[in-house]
Amino acid sequence: GENVEQHPSTLSVQEGDSAVIKCTYSDSASNYFPWYKQELGKGPQLIIDIRSNVGEKKDQRIAVTLNKTAKHFSLHITETQPEDSAVYFCAASTSYGKLTFGQGTILTVHP
Amino acid sequence: ETGVTQSPTHLIKTRGQQVTLRCSSQSGHNTVSWYQQALGQGPQFIFQYYREEENGRGNFPPRFSGLQFPNYSSELNVNALELDDSALYLCASSPVSTGGSTDTQYFGPGTRLTVL
Numbered sequence: 001g002e003n004v005e006q007h008p009s010t011l012s013v014q015e016g017d018s019a020v021i022k023c024t025y026s027d028s029a030s031n032y033f034p035w036y037k038q039e040l041g042k043g044p045q046l047i048i049d050i051r052s053n054v055g056e057k058k059d060q061r062i063a064v065t066l067n068k069t070a071k072h073f074s075l076h077i078t079e080t081q082p083e084d085s086a087v088y089f090c091a092a093s094t095s096y097g098k099l100t101f102g103q104g105t106i107l108t109v110h111p
Numbered sequence: 112e113t114g115v116t117q118s119p120t121h122l123i124k125t126r127g128q129q130v131t132l133r134c135s136s137q138s139g140h141n142t143v144s145w146y147q148q149a150l151g152q153g154p155q156f157i158f159q160y161y162r163e164e165e166n167g168r169g170n171f172p173p174r175f176s177g178l179q180f181p182n183y184s185s186e187l188n189v190n191a192l193e194l195d196d197s198a199l200y201l202c203a204s205s206p207v208s209t210g211g212s213t214d215t216q217y218f219g220p221g222t223r224l225t226v227l
């Protein structure tokens with residue numbers, strides 16, 4: 001089955017800096033790659049997603065890139081703010097909506 | 112538009128008991144997926160329901176079962192609870208789907224289950 005590896009497990013940045021989180025996947029049939037933000041005591045919130053027919057997608061301060069050949073995708077957050085502090089999860093899916101998640105990255109943005 | 116809701120918020124059970132968790136999907140969504148999230152881990156797929164039938168299952172034993180109702184709400188049932196079943200149980204709903212493609216999933220707040 002699909003396996004998703006996520007790095008780093010923790011990331012600490014200063015407010016205004018950029019943050020990058022990387023994920024690799026194993027199943028070349030995966031075609032959908034969402035990113036979720038999870039705050040303490042809450043469910044995961046979708047922040048951006050990308051499908052395999054697209055190489056890059058951007059939404060304001062957040063961008064995701066996908067390299068199908070290398071089977072990896074990355075989340076980029078620019079101009080980080082303290083409210084960006086949370087756990088971020090990447091996921092991959094091949095069909096019918098089974099998402100396989102990475103282990104998560106704890107992002108801390110220091111004021 | 113109402114988002115995904117789950118009940119109860121928290122639940123404490125003892126080993127061997129049975130539990131039922133409930134989920135109301137987001138308006139207009141006909142597909143519901145359930146995930147288990149252990150502390151410090153990513154969510155793990157349990158199963159998905161589409162048109163009131165199971166439409167895919169992860170690596171969970173048969174004592175994990177589910178239902179989907181005509182209004183697209185869903186239940187997760189766990190029998191013979193074990194200590195390792197302690198986790199956050201998440202429900203996610205997806206918009207109208209053929210059932211064969213991957214659609215965006217929107218998660219509820221989860222139910223925190225503690226098994227003593």
